[in-house]
Amino acid sequence: MSADPTQVLAFETDCHIFDGCGFPAPGLHSFLFEPLWGDADSNLYFNKTMLLALLGSIIVIGFFWAAFRKPKVVPGKLQMVAEAGYDFIRRGVVYETIGKKEGEKYVPLVVSLFFFIWMMNLWSIIPVAQFPVTSIIAYPAVLALIVYILWVSLTFKRHGFVGAFKNFTGYNKELGPVLPLAMLIEFFSNLLVRPFTHAVRLFANMFAGHTLLLLFTIASWYLLNGIGIAYAGVSFIMVLVMTAFELFIQALQAYVFVLLTCTFIQGALAEHH
């Protein structure tokens, strides 16, 4: 087992149990790729994740382009599916949390976020690609950053400097002597921890999901020797189960991300009491 950060596909190791080689466990190295182009040290390179990210963008745009380019009042099948997705986010997420009047402005952002993240997550189980883009922290981080900048600036715009400060710190006179402590905690929780957890929640879920899939996939291959074959079967069933589970988690995490986004925006717009 080398420390080479390129991802080693399970069948490339040609290593089975009882062959005298150790289990090629998945780890951090499974999330690092040799650049397809450029040099990893120069900060000027292009790797598999980037390719998947851009490809995913094209797929999302392609889907909505095909569905909404020339939409009809009486929709076709594709338009109906896309409309259902769009309507789900618009009504089920944005209107529900922010409200119809104030929320309308943020519908494009939230819809884009949802379908972008979902696509990035879906790469995890799409054959050949089989890698969730969002399991690289950079992608969730940049999305969380966009949301963070949006809601912080919205808070300042809506409440002014003092109002925004009160909003961030959860200022509440009734707390009495605990107020300074509460304000300090709220300040950290809102301005520092919140964007971090927002990004990490998505990242960690995808990271863990991919690791699990890798683990069972590699194990299926590794165990394929002697008595191990029976265990390999079990492991392979787990691959199937986990794939189905991941399919669910991918949609769920995309949903959670946009739901939190809407909650943050709503908090920024809400009157401070």
Place this chain on the structure above:
Amino acid sequence: MSQLLIIAAEGEMENPLVPPIPELVIGLLAFVIVFGFLAKKLLPNINKVLEERREAIEGGIEKAEAAQTEAQSVLEQYKAQLAEARHEAARLRQEAQEQGAALIAEMRAEGQRQREEIVAAGHTQIEADRKAASAALRQDVGKLATELAGKLVGESLEDHARQSRVIDRFLDELEEKAEASR
């Protein structure tokens, strides 16, 4: 464990929570592309169509409502007309009944009048016949009586008797007797 140590020693494993700059840039780019297309072109497209559809549906509902209102008003009109017609019919029937009754009464009166006329004419006729019969009878009886008397006396008293008023007087007496006995 030894693997991890090797990895750590070589320093190739980066902290998975530290985002590499190029990936941040690509991530931002990828998202901005999606957002740009959706926000500028595709979602306004579909919003327009959704709005059109909503209007179409509401227009349809409005049309249906208008049709229903019209149907309702027409129905009421018909009902009013029907009621009026019924009323008219009832009135006509009443009128006809009244007219019929009047007609019958008139006819009855006329019939009564004609009957009385006929009866009166009959009476007159009977009276006249009776008088004629009585006159003829008187003559015949006078003649027979004269003839009988002539035969009894044995001579013709015809001319003489005609000139005298014996027979008349005799008959008048008979008449008076009859009157008295009646």
